[in-house]
Amino acid sequence: xAMLEVKNINVHFGVIHALxxxxxxxxxxxxxxxxxxxxxxxTTTLRTISGLKKPTSGSILLEGKDITNSxxxxxxxxxxxxxxxxxxxxxxxxxxxxxxxGAYLRKDKQGIARxxxxxxxxxxxxEERKKQAxxxxxxxxxxxxxxxxxxxxxxxxxxxxxxxxxxxxxxxQEIFDIIKNINNxxxxxxxxxxxxxxxxxxxxxxxxxxxxxxxxxxxxxxLMRSDEIRKAYLGG
Amino acid sequence: MExxxxxxxxGISLGSIYALIALGYTMVYGIIKLINFAHCDVYMIGAYVGxxxxxxxxxxxxxxxLMAMVVCTTVGVLIEKIAYKPxxxxxxxAALITAIGVSLFLEYGTMFFVKATVRTYPPMTGFMAKSxxxxxxxxxxxxxxxxxxxxxxxxxxQFIVKKTRIGKAMRAVSQDKDAAELMGINVDATISxxxxxxxxxxxxxxxxxxxxxxxxxxxMGILPGLKAFVAAVFGGIGLIPGAMIGGYIIxxxxxxxxxxGRSMYKDAVVFAILILILLVKPxxxxxxxxxxxx
Ligand SMILES: Nc1ncnc2c1ncn2[C@@H]1O[C@H](COP(=O)(O)OP(=O)(O)OP(=O)(O)O)[C@@H](O)[C@H]1O
Ligand SMILES: [Mg+2]
Numbered sequence: 455x456a457m458l459e460v461k462n463i464n465v466h467f468g469v470i471h472a473l474x475x476x477x478x479x480x481x482x483x484x485x486x487x488x489x490x491x492x493x494x495x496x497t498t499t500l501r502t503i504s505g506l507k508k509p510t511s512g513s514i515l516l517e518g519k520d521i522t523n524s525x526x527x528x529x530x531x532x533x534x535x536x537x538x539x540x541x542x543x544x545x546x547x548x549x550x551x552x553x554x555x556g557a558y559l560r561k562d563k564q565g566i567a568r569x570x571x572x573x574x575x576x577x578x579x580x581e582e583r584k585k586q587a588x589x590x591x592x593x594x595x596x597x598x599x600x601x602x603x604x605x606x607x608x609x610x611x612x613x614x615x616x617x618x619x620x621x622x623x624x625x626x627q628e629i630f631d632i633i634k635n636i637n638n639x640x641x642x643x644x645x646x647x648x649x650x651x652x653x654x655x656x657x658x659x660x661x662x663x664x665x666x667x668x669x670x671x672x673x674x675x676x677l678m679r680s681d682e683i684r685k686a687y688l689g690g
Numbered sequence: 691m692e693x694x695x696x697x698x699x700x701g702i703s704l705g706s707i708y709a710l711i712a713l714g715y716t717m718v719y720g721i722i723k724l725i726n727f728a729h730c731d732v733y734m735i736g737a738y739v740g741x742x743x744x745x746x747x748x749x750x751x752x753x754x755x756l757m758a759m760v761v762c763t764t765v766g767v768l769i770e771k772i773a774y775k776p777x778x779x780x781x782x783x784a785a786l787i788t789a790i791g792v793s794l795f796l797e798y799g800t801m802f803f804v805k806a807t808v809r810t811y812p813p814m815t816g817f818m819a820k821s822x823x824x825x826x827x828x829x830x831x832x833x834x835x836x837x838x839x840x841x842x843x844x845x846x847x848q849f850i851v852k853k854t855r856i857g858k859a860m861r862a863v864s865q866d867k868d869a870a871e872l873m874g875i876n877v878d879a880t881i882s883x884x885x886x887x888x889x890x891x892x893x894x895x896x897x898x899x900x901x902x903x904x905x906x907x908x909x910m911g912i913l914p915g916l917k918a919f920v921a922a923v924f925g926g927i928g929l930i931p932g933a934m935i936g937g938y939i940i941x942x943x944x945x946x947x948x949x950x951g952r953s954m955y956k957d958a959v960v961f962a963i964l965i966l967i968l969l970v971k972p973x974x975x976x977x978x979x980x981x982x983x984x
Contacts, residue, residue, distance in 0.1 A: 506868055530874035542869035544862055555862055558855075559874040607874070 463512035490663030535609030545589025556606025701942030706840035709937025710895035711918035714888025720928035730915020731796035736896025766889025926974025
């Protein structure tokens, strides 16, 4: 059984039909990437699966369980965690408070302390800045905080929406290494990226979106070789 | 000098009232970006609850205070659930107009039940009627109580907002609703809780005013509400410490203008201050001019 199964999701914003019969699956342990041009519907797809946006039709299954009508809160407690596009850290709270909010639904104090240590090990800069207001961090640091915060809920399924956006090339590489690493440690990942070549390199499988529909799918390696993809997303 | 000290004491009393009301405006604005015009009427209802408790049920000050806070909490939460929640995704102007409607409804609804006549709180007796002199400055027990209740409530509020789980949720929701939801925070419950706290503080302000100035009426909330709102903007709307400081500055200003024989201008001065701060520092005394980070 797939870890996540999205079946014929349709989403509207007023008269705008943003997602049209979108279906795809993510299996346990995979990195799946969703690529596509601006406005294709990638963010909307993630927001719908994590419960921020209600679909007009279709269903979402998490390990076979229908979660289409569950609240975002319930989905977090079921193991979904979402690093939103643009990071969305809480700007006036400290780095530490941001991380603690990531564990908002957890009650196991010791487990939280352990995971906090784990996040600090992964992102040493966050420990150095733990008393600093998150809004004063650099873009790259905010991205690390957003990822660290998402890890604090102990997700089994992690959504990352354009984690490399606006980062310097060196940092982009670092972020992708971190994603790979998180995945190696057992977290399934659904990654949305504009940086298609990087995403395809680390992904097991990929889906290509165009104006609200999924138009192509395959393994990362397959899509890297596809002429269509090279022309459209990889710059020749 | 004595005159000055006396004005300071009076200013603290009035400022406490404005600060308590301003907190409700600022917290609600902070969390849903709505100027809750009905907030000043929750304060008025607090004054009436206190009045009935003390006059009709012979309750003491403290139980009446608690009662006023409890009733106002309920009223505040009901207003949010019935009037504002359905408009969560509507335009801000729609919510604003609704708020004005709720305000008028509460004012004239109350008038229907209690009549438009001015009512007077029962005279304070015993402990509550005491006063003492420091040098030549007279401090009444009522003033002490106003200041004490206000300080206790503010400390409590700071504790809730800074240290408790629900307080962290309030701050998270006010800073980023979507992100808060992604943390698993129940955004609706958090917003209700914010209304509850703000309304409880307004209820406390209502009964304190009744005890201090004695007379109350169904439209008593309008002007203090406006000034408390000015206080919130002055301090930086959405910021809790801003509302506290703003409340005291506006209260003290008003008392000083009146105390030095310019009673006629006291309201004008308050609004002049508003215009000034909006010109000089639109984000308010403690506000930061926000820079967007991409
Ligand atoms: N809140 C909204 N209200 C109205 N339309 C929206 C809203 N959010 C998204 N849309 C529309 O839905 C479509 C898909 O947007 P979405 O943000 O999902 O695209 P995307 O693939 O993430 O693009 P990008 O790569 O630029 O982030 C767009 O046409 C967009 O204008
Ligand atoms: Mg997007």
